[in-house]
Amino acid sequence: MKYIDLHVHSASSDGTLSPRELVLYAKQKNLAAFALTDHDVVDGIEEAVDEGLKQGIEVVPGIELAARYKDREIHILGFFIDYKDPHFLENLAWIQNERKRRNKKMLEKLNSIGFDITIEELKKSAGKDLISRAHFGKVIQEKGYANSVTEAFKLYLSPGKDAYVQREVYTPKECINFIHEAKGLAVLAHPTLYDLTQKELKDLINMLKDEGLDGLEAIYSLFTKEEEYKMRSLANRYNLFITGGSDFHGKNKRQIDMGVGRGNLKVPYELLEEMKKRI
Structure with missing residues (x-):
């Protein structure tokens, strides 16, 4: 089979x-x-x-x-x-722009609680790809603020946590x-x-x-x-x-x-x- x-x-x-x-x-x-x-x-x-x-x-x-x-x-x-499809790609562009807005706010929240993380570090983690919460988690782990990406989500990046921002x-x-x-x-x-x-x-x-x-x-x-x-x-x-x-x-x-x-x-x-x- x-x-x-x-x-x-x-x-x-x-x-x-x-x-x-x-x-x-x-x-x-x-x-x-x-x-x-x-x-x-x-x-x-x-x-x-x-x-x-x-x-x-x-x-x-x-x-x-x-x-x-x-x-x-x-x-x-x-x-x-x-x-x-051009129209489909236009709709995705709106979503991606909203992600960028959300990422900026999440980074501001992390910085406000004392995390030394920059947009350059997030971009490096993402490479050519769009920055996602997974990339935030990876950088948080690499900087020693969490023991794993999973822990970064649990402590900071999930709904109700300090760095979470709901996206449109x-x-x-x-x-x-x-x-x-x-x-x-x-x-x-x-x-x-x-x-x-x-x-x-x-x-x-x-x-x-x-x-x-x-x-x-x-x-x-x-x-x-x-x-x-x-x-x-x-x-x-x-x-x-x-x-x-x-x-x-x-x-x-x-x-x-x-x-x-x-x-x-x-x-x-x-x-x-x-x-x-x-x-």
């Missing part, structure tokens, strides 16, 4: 492997395909697709967009997007529309991670379905078997196809590996074939 991973991040957002390295790693892991779903950027897709053609690995052009739902942030995955994002409907306009399929990412009751989650999925949602990420690294069963049931109830992925970030999430998550993740290629029928 062939296996895939439909939730993977590169160094173009907050992962640590380049798009080309991801393809080589996918081949090493004996994956037939993976989706590159970087946060708010598509910069790495062409490199991954090109290397995938050389290595015999199918690369699905994707993205992960943040959206505001009531008092929390949810994530919408896009698959098979036209990553060169699009609505779920806008994200779904952007993905559809770019000829893609829209999927709710890791549905159980939003701290919603079962009723609240059903209400969310019902709303998103009305707004054009195509699928649900029902197989995920952190799901229990019971949670996976519930997500599959919800997908069936709302006539949504299912996807599955590890949410691989390389060294930024060392406990999660590409294709297998925490060791027990298996996403069959048949799911990708079902998705293609919806395009």
Whole structure:
């Protein structure tokens, strides 16, 4: 049986492997395909697709967009997007500018509590890529203010902590529309991670379905078997196809590996074939 991973991040957002390295790693892991779903950027897709053609690995052009739902942030995955669509790129530019505004405020907050961190250090950490909270975490660790990136998030960079700044994002409907306009399929990412009751989650999925949602990420690294069963049931109830992925970030999430998550993740290629029928 062939296996895939439909939730993977590169160094173009907050992962640590380049798009080309991801393809080589996918081949090493004996994956037939993976989706590159970087946060708010598509910069790495062409490199991954090109290397995938050389290595015999199918690369699905994707993205992960943040959206505001009531008092929390949810994530919408896009698959098979036209990553060169001008209007889609304009929408991403707005998101990236908002990230820059947020980064400036987060840096000011860190400096105000005595952290000697500069924008130059953050840019060096990010390289050519957009600065993310993962890069803040890495610099905080390197400067000795935390023992790990995970601890940096826990102490300073998560909601309610000293350096956290909420960013402005699009609505779920806008994200779904952007993905559809770019000829893609829209999927709710890791549905159980939003701290919603079962009723609240059903209400969310019902709303998103009305707004054009195509699928649900029902197989995920952190799901229990019971949670996976519930997500599959919800997908069936709302006539949504299912996807599955590890949410691989390389060294930024060392406990999660590409294709297998925490060791027990298996996403069959048949799911990708079902998705293609919806395009």
